[in-house]
Amino acid sequence: MKVVRFHAPGDVRIEDAPEPVPGPGEVLIRVRDCSTCGTDVKISRFGHHHIVPPRVMGHEVAGEVAGLGDGVGGWAPGDRVQVIAAIPCGQCGECRRGRMSVCPKQESMGYHYDGGFAEYMVVPAKVLAVGGLNRIPDGLGFAEASVAEPLACVINGQNLARVGDGDDVVVMGSGPIGCLHVRLAKARGARRVFLVDINAERLEMAAALVRPDATVHGGDTDAVEAVLKLTEERGADVVITAAASGGAQEQAIAMAARRGRISFFGGLPKDAPIIACDSNLVHYRELTIVGANGSSPANNAEALALIAGGAVPVSDLITHRLPLSAAVEAFDLVARGEAIKVTIEP
Template identity: 70%
Template structure:
């Protein structure tokens, strides 16, 4: 079979590998779709401290069960499944408290275990024991199901920040995560959703799909002034920074309404994680700042339900479908910003 293995920064190889066999407590799936993520680009460029190369990467996974180990129950060949990316231990204090997204023992598909850029892969017992394999609902394609994982992360962030009925929401960043934030905020009852992005081309492409109430190009206007004008000077109830930029987080403090909430959804580069925080804005306006880190198995199940019921549409966000041998082209497309979402189809032979 073919796999895409990461060896070192800049060295991602499509190569032949033996088809894996599941252990007694594992399942084997035929991968139908593994969608790409900005993290895949970061791994390709810089590596990752949790990856011990060579490693098959890819963590937004949907496929079909082809074999279940002798000790596995509940899964049979032909079952259509989506696999979580972040794997909590299920046993630590945070997991027992119901906070699996901050499990200190968390492992990840495509990092600690071989991921989905492969024709076949093994779902390890570590995933099965935390109920991290989900049935894909009828009517949901494998490609759509592969987007459940990033949607689950978005759901975690918005649930934590209490996005709900009547909120005015600002999403900063018009990549795939930003697009999902816009759509989920609408599904959760936001009265208005504004999208902010520096790159005019990316903004126009995203806005054409997700239709925010206003699309603001931060390279052309001051986004803080624009949001204050749109809100009559009040600011937004919720600001979500879906961009790895300190300036976005600093601006969020200035465009949030009194008693508003800020979700620092996009992490900052590890060599430059410090921002200038006007503490008086937080103090006098009684602002709340939330972090957002990954998703839980339950968030993944809920994301599939949101897709299945049509509350959050994702199919039109997948702008490119590529076969596994073109994974490097997929990385280039993600880097260029010309796509919203790129999905890899390991069994496919052509590109779209």
């Protein structure tokens, strides 16, 4: 079979590999779609401390069951499935408290285990143990199901930021995550949703799809002033930084309304993680700043249901569908901001 393997930063190869065999408690799936994300781009260029190469990449996976290891029940060949990316241990103190997204023993597909940029992939027993293999509802395509993984992360972030009825929400970043944030916020009853980006072309492309109430091009406009104007000088109830930008995080604090909630959804580069925070704004406005790190198996199941039920449409966000042989080109598309969502179909 063909796989996309990371060997070293800047060295990602499409190679032949033997078809894997599921061990006890494992499931073999025929991968039908594995979508790309910005993390794949970062791994291809810089590697990751959890990856010991060579490693098959890809963590937004949907496919169908092709084989079962010893001891696996409840599944049969041909079952259509979606796989979680982040695998909590299910047993530590955080997991027992229901905080699986911050499990300190968390592992991940495409990092600790070979991922979905391949014709076949083994789903580890640890995934099944935490309920991380989801049935795809009838009528939902594999490509759309693969987007459940990033949507699960968005759900976790919006749960922590308490996005709900009547909120004015600002989403900073118009990539696929930003688009999902816009759609989920609307589905949760947000009063208005504003989309901000410094990339004018991507902002226009995203806005045409997800239709925010207004857009702000941060490249030629002061985003804080623009948001204050849009909100009658009050500021936003929720600001979500769906971009790896310290500047966006600093602006988020400045544009938040009194008792506003700020989600630092996009992580910062490891060599530049420090921002300037006006602590008095946080203090006097009674602001809440929350992080957002991945998702739980329950978030994944909810995401799949929201997509299948039409509450959060994703099909139109998939702007490119490419074969496995074009995976490296797909990473370049994502890096250049020329696509919203790119899915690989092995």
